[in-house]
Amino acid sequence: MAAKKTQAAPGELPVRPGEDPWTAAEVAEARSGLEDEAARLTAEITSSERALAGLMRDSADGAGDDEADTGTKNITREHELALAGNAREMLEQTERALHRLDAGTYGLCEVCGKPIGKARMQAFPRATLCVEDKQKQERRG
Structure with a gap:
């Protein structure tokens, strides 16, 4: 039997003294924004992985490349690796925020x-x- 997914009620999310409680619309907006961001980051990671696969294929076929070509390919590959790593980290943070939203600790x-x-x-x-x-x-x- 699957565990039932519970979500905190909007007014139960923490706020600082003097702040108005979260409304259902504000929670829905936060959730929607996080879900959209997760989808965008997932697509970005997929795109980076494809680009990296292409770069790896190109670097294996480097016959005839001069040092500048090899250096450019290495820099491009490192740049793609950094972008993919950054997107993965942001996706992890986004998914964690969604989990905290569900748990009421957001x-x-x-x-x-x-x-x-x-x-x-x-x-x-x-x-x-x-x-x-x-x-x-x-x-x-």
């Missing part, structure tokens, strides 16, 4: 456990840290 700081703030979550839906903890993290480097 908008809670993963360090201090306090609400991140609805406005911050609406501006950066993948946020996992409140402003204070994010600043501390950035200072540590």
